[in-house]
Amino acid sequence: MNVNIQQLAVHMGGTPVLEKLDLDVVDGEFLVLLGPSGCGKSTLLHAIAGLIDVEAGAVHIGGRDVTWADPKDRAIGMVFQSYALYPTMNVERNMSFGLRVAGTPKAEITQRVARAAKMLQLEALLARKPAQLSGGQRQRVAIGRALVREAQVFLFDEPLSNLDAKLRTELRRELKALHRELGATMIYVTHDQVEAMTLATRVAVMRGGRIQQVGTPGEVYARPANMFVAGFLGSPSMNFIDGEVSAGGAEPGLQAILGIRPEHLALHAAGGGRPEAEITLVEAMGAHEVVWLDLQGHRLAAIAPAAGTHQIGDRVGVQMDLDRASVFDPVSQERIDLRAGAFRHRTR
Numbered sequence: 001m002n003v004n005i006q007q008l009a010v011h012m013g014g015t016p017v018l019e020k021l022d023l024d025v026v027d028g029e030f031l032v033l034l035g036p037s038g039c040g041k042s043t044l045l046h047a048i049a050g051l052i053d054v055e056a057g058a059v060h061i062g063g064r065d066v067t068w069a070d071p072k073d074r075a076i077g078m079v080f081q082s083y084a085l086y087p088t089m090n091v092e093r094n095m096s097f098g099l100r101v102a103g104t105p106k107a108e109i110t111q112r113v114a115r116a117a118k119m120l121q122l123e124a125l126l127a128r129k130p131a132q133l134s135g136g137q138r139q140r141v142a143i144g145r146a147l148v149r150e151a152q153v154f155l156f157d158e159p160l161s162n163l164d165a166k167l168r169t170e171l172r173r174e175l176k177a178l179h180r181e182l183g184a185t186m187i188y189v190t191h192d193q194v195e196a197m198t199l200a201t202r203v204a205v206m207r208g209g210r211i212q213q214v215g216t217p218g219e220v221y222a223r224p225a226n227m228f229v230a231g232f233l234g235s236p237s238m239n240f241i242d243g244e245v246s247a248g249g250a251e252p253g254l255q256a257i258l259g260i261r262p263e264h265l266a267l268h269a270a271g272g273g274r275p276e277a278e279i280t281l282v283e284a285m286g287a288h289e290v291v292w293l294d295l296q297g298h299r300l301a302a303i304a305p306a307a308g309t310h311q312i313g314d315r316v317g318v319q320m321d322l323d324r325a326s327v328f329d330p331v332s333q334e335r336i337d338l339r340a341g342a343f344r345h346r347t348r
Ligand SMILES: Nc1ncnc2c1ncn2[C@@H]1O[C@H](COP(=O)(O)OP(=O)(O)O)[C@@H](O)[C@H]1O
Pocket: 012, 013, 017, 035, 036, 037, 038, 039, 040, 041, 042, 043, 044
């Protein structure tokens, strides 16, 4: 089912948290809401789920106006960061609780729980209590609870952030596989850019209650709509260099900020006619190294193969792949659709 949000406004404790927010989630997609802590991601998810009242605007799920519908009438399943399992019930009863309350026939409950348990590899654990499960298994049970309700739209609020790094990667892969298998619409909240890039069919980047850009992970990474999106995605962050872009001929250049990712800088021996920089720090990352540079007062990060040849204090020639750079307006910080071909950085 698609989820359509129009001009949504939500106030919390009298202050606006979301304002005039529009978002179209396409049937069957995995949409990730990505943004820093406090930007309103959970609030938006709660508004879709019907857990909070909205000030203005509308929420449609599957074409139906559910702005004022009860959470249980929205065909949604929600999975939170905390698992919220009943400690005294075993896995089977935790998963089936909602169905039993709703009076679903016993045979159907058994069948649905068996199917969900198989998908989530919980079959061997059905008799266990939550205390006898690992964090990853508990989160699978929480997902199972949403699965057995045969939700059409799944809402996830940072479901992996309580897990250690290895489990997080594992469960991330399983979630992606589950999405493929179910074909259901998923809306997933996270502040973790790696989760967003790996899980999403599309990412909506949020800041201060507003959606900054919606696009495929590739689009938002390669063509960020503004400097916030550009800086939020990628590690180390995109380099920003102020200077000017010449409009061609003898005309004065246009003040601009060049945004170039660390992997789009290549380092060469000094003296080849390229802009020269001094290496200020080298961070070994295993597969590659991050080389920090001072280019005439501009601090830049470059990603280089882990050859171990770069030393602090060395001078290098810097080659920028300007075809893959972005150009931003220094005042509005918005992307300008200009070719970076003739960029000149400011000398400091
Ligand atoms: N119950 C509340 N009362 C007042 N302000 C709230 C309440 N809940 C959230 N907020 C505020 O709303 C903003 C968005 O919160 P939230 O949606 O939880 O952000 P996120 O999930 O992106 O971290 C924050 O500034 C937060 O302080």
